[in-house]
Amino acid sequence: MTTDNVDIRSIRSRRTLAQNAWRTLKSAPLSAIFGMAVILIYVLCAIFAPLIAPYGEAEIVGKAYGHASWQNLFGLDQIGRDVFSRVIYGARNTMGIAFLTVCISFTLGGIFGIYAAVTRGILDQVLSRVVDIFMSIPVLIFALMLLAMAGKSVWNLIFILAVLDSTRVFRLARNTALSVAVQDFVEAARLRGEGLRWVVLREIVPNILPPLIAEFGLRFSFVFLTIAALSFLGVGIQPPTADWGSMVAESKTLITFGRPQPLIPAAAIALLTVAVNFVVDWFLHKTSGLRDE
Amino acid sequence: MNSAVKPSDKSRIKGATLVEIKGLKIEGYSDDKWHPIIKGLDLTLKRGEVVGLIGESGAGKSTLGLAAMGYTKPGCRISAGSVNFDGIDLVNAPQDKLRELWGSRISYVAQSASASFNPAHKLMEQVTESALNHGVMNRDAAEADAKDLFKRLQLPNPDTIGDRYPHQVSGGQLQRAMTAMAMSCRPDLIIFDEPTTALDVTTQVEVLAAMRRIVEEFNTAAIYITHDLAVVAQMAHRIMVLRYGNLVEEAETRAMLKAPTQDYTKTLWAVRKLEKKEEKSDDIALSVQGVDASYSGVVKVLDNVTVRIPRGKTVSVVGESGSGKSTLARAITGLLPPSKGRISFNGKDLPARLQDRDRDTLRRIQMIYQSADTALNPRQTVRDIIGRPLEFYLGLKGAEKDRRIVKLLESIELNEDFIDRYPGEMSGGQKQRISIARALAAEPEVIICDEVTSALDQIVQEEILRLLMRLQKETKVTYLFITHDIATVRAISDEIVVMYKGKVVQQGLKSEVLNPPYPAYTELLLSSVPQMDPDWLTNLLRQRGGKAA
Numbered sequence: 001m002t003t004d005n006v007d008i009r010s011i012r013s014r015r016t017l018a019q020n021a022w023r024t025l026k027s028a029p030l031s032a033i034f035g036m037a038v039i040l041i042y043v044l045c046a047i048f049a050p051l052i053a054p055y056g057e058a059e060i061v062g063k064a065y066g067h068a069s070w071q072n073l074f075g076l077d078q079i080g081r082d083v084f085s086r087v088i089y090g091a092r093n094t095m096g097i098a099f100l101t102v103c104i105s106f107t108l109g110g111i112f113g114i115y116a117a118v119t120r121g122i123l124d125q126v127l128s129r130v131v132d133i134f135m136s137i138p139v140l141i142f143a144l145m146l147l148a149m150a151g152k153s154v155w156n157l158i159f160i161l162a163v164l165d166s167t168r169v170f171r172l173a174r175n176t177a178l179s180v181a182v183q184d185f186v187e188a189a190r191l192r193g194e195g196l197r198w199v200v201l202r203e204i205v206p207n208i209l210p211p212l213i214a215e216f217g218l219r220f221s222f223v224f225l226t227i228a229a230l231s232f233l234g235v236g237i238q239p240p241t242a243d244w245g246s247m248v249a250e251s252k253t254l255i256t257f258g259r260p261q262p263l264i265p266a267a268a269i270a271l272l273t274v275a276v277n278f279v280v281d282w283f284l285h286k287t288s289g290l291r292d293e
Numbered sequence: 294m295n296s297a298v299k300p301s302d303k304s305r306i307k308g309a310t311l312v313e314i315k316g317l318k319i320e321g322y323s324d325d326k327w328h329p330i331i332k333g334l335d336l337t338l339k340r341g342e343v344v345g346l347i348g349e350s351g352a353g354k355s356t357l358g359l360a361a362m363g364y365t366k367p368g369c370r371i372s373a374g375s376v377n378f379d380g381i382d383l384v385n386a387p388q389d390k391l392r393e394l395w396g397s398r399i400s401y402v403a404q405s406a407s408a409s410f411n412p413a414h415k416l417m418e419q420v421t422e423s424a425l426n427h428g429v430m431n432r433d434a435a436e437a438d439a440k441d442l443f444k445r446l447q448l449p450n451p452d453t454i455g456d457r458y459p460h461q462v463s464g465g466q467l468q469r470a471m472t473a474m475a476m477s478c479r480p481d482l483i484i485f486d487e488p489t490t491a492l493d494v495t496t497q498v499e500v501l502a503a504m505r506r507i508v509e510e511f512n513t514a515a516i517y518i519t520h521d522l523a524v525v526a527q528m529a530h531r532i533m534v535l536r537y538g539n540l541v542e543e544a545e546t547r548a549m550l551k552a553p554t555q556d557y558t559k560t561l562w563a564v565r566k567l568e569k570k571e572e573k574s575d576d577i578a579l580s581v582q583g584v585d586a587s588y589s590g591v592v593k594v595l596d597n598v599t600v601r602i603p604r605g606k607t608v609s610v611v612g613e614s615g616s617g618k619s620t621l622a623r624a625i626t627g628l629l630p631p632s633k634g635r636i637s638f639n640g641k642d643l644p645a646r647l648q649d650r651d652r653d654t655l656r657r658i659q660m661i662y663q664s665a666d667t668a669l670n671p672r673q674t675v676r677d678i679i680g681r682p683l684e685f686y687l688g689l690k691g692a693e694k695d696r697r698i699v700k701l702l703e704s705i706e707l708n709e710d711f712i713d714r715y716p717g718e719m720s721g722g723q724k725q726r727i728s729i730a731r732a733l734a735a736e737p738e739v740i741i742c743d744e745v746t747s748a749l750d751q752i753v754q755e756e757i758l759r760l761l762m763r764l765q766k767e768t769k770v771t772y773l774f775i776t777h778d779i780a781t782v783r784a785i786s787d788e789i790v791v792m793y794k795g796k797v798v799q800q801g802l803k804s805e806v807l808n809p810p811y812p813a814y815t816e817l818l819l820s821s822v823p824q825m826d827p828d829w830l831t832n833l834l835r836q837r838g839g840k841a842a
Contacts, residue, residue, distance in 0.1 A: 184668040188731075190647065191626055192685060193655040206672035 028282060035278030042272055046092040053085035058240040065254065074264050078250055083261060086242040087268055093243050094231075095272075097158060098224040104162035105223070106216060109169025114200055114208075116170075117177035127170070134167045140229060147235045157227070157236060165223055172215050176208040210287035217280035221273045228269050244269050311481055311514045312338040312361055317374035319356055319365060319538075330356050330369065332538040340481065341512040345529030345546070347519060347561070349750035350721075353538040354518045358484045361516055362399045363391050379481065396423035400475035402504075404487040406467040410459040416470050417455030424477040435477065442473040445510065446503040465496035469503050476507060483508065483515045489524060493613035493777060494821040501527055501823075502834055520750060522561060523823030526550055527830040534558050546827050560752060562825070567755060567784045569762060571803040574603035574787075578771045579625065579658075579739055584634035586624045594620045595631070596795040602739065607765065607772040609782040611818065612792035618775045621792070622741045625773070626660060638739075656686040659732035663744035665724035669716040675702070675727055676712050682734040701730045704767075705760060722753035726760065733764065739771045746781055758785055779822040783807065791815050 028036075045052060054071075055061050059081060066076030074083035116124040134142075143160055150156045180186065181204060189203050230236035231245030239246065244265035251262040319331040331353045338344055338361070346354040359365065363376055363383030376383040378399065383391065395401075400423070403409045410419055420442075421435035430438060436455070443451035446469040459467055468488055475483050488504065489497040505528055508515050517528045525532055525546075532549050534541040534557065542555045553559050579602040586595040594617050602608045610618045623629040625636055627647030636643045638658070644650050662668035669678055679698050683689040689697055699709045705726040716724055725745060732740050742761070746754040762785060764770060776782060782789060782803075789806040791798040793814045799806055806815065820833060 184662045184664065185670040187628070188660065188662070188668060191628070191655065191660055192682060192735075193650075193652050194685070202673075203670055207670070 024286065031278040032282035035275040035282075038271060038275035039279065042091050042095060042275075045088050046095050049088050049092045053082075053088040055082040055085040057086060057089040057242050059085070065259075075259070075261050077247070077261075083247070083251075083264065086247060087244070087265055089242040090244045090247060090265060090268065093237060093241050094224060094227060094245070094269075097154065097237065098220055098227055101158050101162045101165065101223050101227075102216060102220045104158065105165040105219065106169050106212070108162065109166035109171075110173045110212065112166075113170040113173025114177045114204060117174045117181050118196065118200060118204065124174075128174070131167045131170050134164065135171075139164050139226060143226065143230060144233065144235060147230070152235055152238055154237060154241075157230070161223055161226060165219055168219065169212075169215065173208065173212065176211050177204050180204050180207045210283075214280050214284045214287070217276050217283070221276045221280075225269070225273060309340050310337060311340045311342075311379055312336065313375075313377040314357075314361060315375050315377075317357070317360060317376065318372045319353070319360060319369055320372045321356075321366075321369045323368070327370075327372075330538050331360070333374070334535075334538070334540055336361065336533065338482070338514050338516065340514050341509075342531065343508060343515045343517055343529045345517045345519065345525035345532045346535060347522060347525050347532060348535035348541075349520060349752060351537070352535040354520075354535055355486055356538075357535070358486055358516050358518045359401075361482070362395060362401065362484060364395075393427070396480075397427040397429065397478040398480050399482045399484070400478070400480045401484045402468075402471055402475050402486065402488045404490050406471040406488075407459065407464065409471060410467065412459050414458070415455065416457055416459065416462070420455065420470060420474045420477055422477075423474070427478055429478050439473060439477065442476055442507070443470075445507055446470075446473055447499065448473075463496070465492055465500050468492060468500050472500075472504050472507065476511065476513075479511055479513075481514060483513055485515060485517045485519075485528075487519055490519070490521070494779070494823075495613055495817055497524075497823070498821045498830070498833065501830060504528070505830070521823065522751075523825050523829070526825055526827045527823060534561070550825060550827065567758060569607070569785050569787070571787045572606060573802060574606050576604045577601050578604040579636070579638050579773070581621070581625065581636050582634050584621075584624055584631040584636065586620055586629055586631045588629070590632075594795050595624060597634070598624075598792075598795070598797050599634075600790050600797060600800060602771060602773055603788070604738075604771055605765070605769040606787040607774055607785050608788045608790060609774040609776060609786040610790045610792060611776060611779065611782055612798075613777060613818070615794070616792040617795040618777075618792055619743055620795075622660065622743050622773070622775055625741065626658060652686065656682075656735045657738045658741065659735050659737040659739070660741045660743065661725075661728050661732050661745050664748050665716070665721065665728045666748075668728050669724060669731075671716050674713050674715055678716075678727060679730050679734050682731060686735050697734070701734055704733065704764070705730045720753075721749055722756060725749060725753075725757055729757075729760065729764070733768070733770075736768075737770060739773065741773045741775070743775045744777070745774075747776065747778060754781070761785070779819060791818065 060079060061082050062072065062076050062080045064076065064078050064080050066072060066080060068075040072082050072084065074087065077083055077086065112127055116127050143164060146160045147156060150160065186199060186203050189199050227236050228243075228245035228248075231243045232249045234246070234249065236245055237243035247265040248262050254261045255263070314334065314336040317331055317334045317336075318329065320327040321330045322328075334353075334357060336344070336357065346357060348354050356366070356369065360371065360376055361378075363378070363386060365371055371384055374384070378394070381390075381394070410416070417436060417439060420439045421432065424430045424435040424438070425432060429435075439455060440451050443454055448454050448466055448469055454462065454466070454470075462470065472488070485504065489500050492500060501524065507513075517525060519525050529546050531543065532546050533543045534555070536557055542549065542553065542558045549558070550562075553562055581598055581600040584595055584598045585593060587593045598617070598621060600608070600610075600621070610621060612618050620629060624631050627643070627645065627650055630645035636645075638654070643654065676695070676698060679701055680694050683694050683697055695712075698712060702709060702711055707723065707726055711719070711723070711727075716727070719727070728745075745761075746757055749757060758781065761772065765772065772785075774782075774785060786803045788801065789803055790800045791806065791812075791814065798812050798814050807819065811819065823829060
């Protein structure tokens with residue numbers, strides 16, 4: 001509001017991107033730092049799974065339901081595989097599939113959403129109503145039905161979840177793009193004679209990126225939970241591929257014997273979800289310009 | 294009511310001190326630091342007195358006005374000084390005591406009445422709300438009183454207007470209803486924060502008259518915040534000029550208008566000295582003939598509009614909101630193809646639709662918008678913003694493009710330091726200059742300026758207008774200048790087009806339009822523009838039918 005502020009802003013802009021990023025990171029709250037640390041560890045586990053895991057993903061190393069020991073930190077599963085190794089491989093499978101799914105869903109939802117917002121008219125109406133119909137059906141039930149019809153394979157799982165999830169992305173992309181598309185600078189670009197490509201990529205997308213990135217994190221959490229749920233129900237990722245959802249399902253009876261084994265993959269799921277949410281929360285707070293009051 | 298907030302007998306006497314602010318300092322929090330907004334101000338307000346606060350945006354007017362009611366905006370704090378309201382220390386008063394005062398003894402009228410009313414409730418409910426909440430009156434008495442206030446504020450149908458919803462009355466009526474709401478508890482102090490800024494001049498007159506009369510009748514003290522000097526001259530007994538949170542000058546209204554002592558005040562007063570000599574020309578660059586246009590084919594917003602725009606001259610289009618000024622611009626640019634009539638440019642018909650025009654035609658007609666905040670992409674640097682038309686129309690690239698950008702920056706009186714800045718790193722005036730440079734980069738023949746100065750402070754407005762005039766002299770560019778501000782029109786036009794309800798009332802040289810004989814609407818419009826004369830409103834109302842008594 002005061003003229004002093006203008007000066008301060010101009011000084012800040014002279015920092016490089018890296019300096020700005022470092023400054024922002026330093027001021028991050030504990031929850032966000034915790035979240036980022038957890039995500040980093042998970043990602044490292046996923047990438048370097050074969051190096052970290054003491055045994056192979058499907059390697060049978062002892063007898064069924066063996067107790068935890070120094071050789072097998074989290075014990076053995078129903079056919080004698082090392083649970084610790086499978087939890088590490090699970091990071092790779094579950095997160096990898098979830099990440100791929102969200103990428104596809106953002107490509108689909110983002111492109112159609114922005115296109116609908118910019119062109120409006122009949123196409124926008126048709127797409128929006130179709131999306132409404134999809135959104136009125138609970139994702140898990142819809143996915144179960146489609147998977148039952150299409151057959152249980154990883155690619156079917158990815159494709160079905162991506163399409164279902166892209167409806168949410170479509171909504172967000174369309175609404176945020178719409179609020180930018182009515183701004184004068186977009187009109188100015190049109191008056192200049194710019195094509196659709198320029199208007200979308202140079203005028204609109206840079207302005208809707210922050211909410212979309214935040215949504216990417218949240219959608220990742222949801223997709224990840226949905227995959228875990230589907231795997232638990234037996235239609236998600238199929239054995240012998242290690243996956244946290246199915247690992248919970250396979251060992252769930254152990255809980256009645258007082259063994260903590262099924263809780264380990266469940267905790268892995270919960271921890272990642274919480275971590276992603278912490279980071280997204282902070283990111284949204286930062287980019288929306290909200291202040292702590 | 295709490296005994297501590299009841300008015301003391303002493304304060305009921307006219308001329309007794311009501312508000313006393315001493316050494317007030319207020320700070321605002323941004324970028325992890327506290328910045329001073331008000332840097333030590335004193336203000337004394339007597340019962341029945343109206344003090345005007347003027348200054349550009351960021352001067353601290355609103356912050357000081359709110360502080361007089363013991364309130365600071367979120368993110369601000371009072372760091373020093375005292376605010377004394379009729380013996381009550383507002384700085385240290387507990388929140389519930391302040392709430393008891395607000396609405397009953399101190400009330401606030403905001404700039405945008407439409408944003409301040411709840412659209413889901415009828416006017417009457419909202420106007421009587423504070424009187425009922427504070428237990429001043431019962432419902433019947435409050436409604437009777439509200440009707441009385443509506444009558445005093447000269448609202449049409451005072452007995453039934455309370456049954457309407459906010460969207461069912463006009464902006465001027467809503468602003469008066471808000472004054473009635475502020476008056477409902479007969480407060481000792483009203484803060485008016487730019488109450489007429491969003492209104493058309495013709496509406497503004499009625500609202501100003503109503504507010505002035507009701508304040509006088511009830512002997513209410515008021516703080517009137519505005520950036521419009523002519524308005525404050527009508528309303529205030531005393532004027533305080535603020536700048537950067539400091540007091541520049543304080544004096545009785547008449548004394549200050551006659552002889553301002555400080556340089557800054559003098560510049561404020563001198564602002565409208567700018568005047569261009571009109572020139573006649575028959576070399577028509579752009580002509581609009583018998584154009585009709587409507588949104589979605591239903592509401593006709595342009596009705597048989599014919600306008601001639603001579604080359605190298607400035608044609609101003611004036612009229613109140615809804616008169617079709619901006620729609621005319623949209624029709625010319627091809628954003629809203631006309632349903633009838635033709636638009637010709639350099640003697641050739643322009644394709645109606647934007648999509649059908651070739652790149653070179655688009656280049657020749659450029660547009661500058663009212664709000665540079667929305668007209669510049671916040672994620673692009675000045676280099677991208679100005680560089681794009683150079684690249685797009687003229688095919689410039691690399692070092693040559695950069696050289697041209699710097700040259701353009703110099704022509705709008707900025708320098709190459711700005712080239713890597715984002716819009717958020719510039720002031721409002723600088724941003725508007727960048728908008729101008731973007732239009733200039735295309736080397737256009739016609740620039741349509743849509744209210745380009747109305748979002749700016751008076752001094753910045755003056756600078757922008759001077760810049761536009763200089764550029765016209767240098768490049769012989771033609772301006773179509775859309776505005777509702779008659780002072781701006783007077784300063785820069787060669788010809789004037791007056792529009793009303795989608796029709797052209799009059800087009801002619803400046804001297805013809807601004808001097809009698811006038812068509813009826815032109816006269817109403819011109820006479821409604823506030824003058825820097827404290828008696829202007831009184832005289833005008835007397836002329837229009839003796840309402841000023």
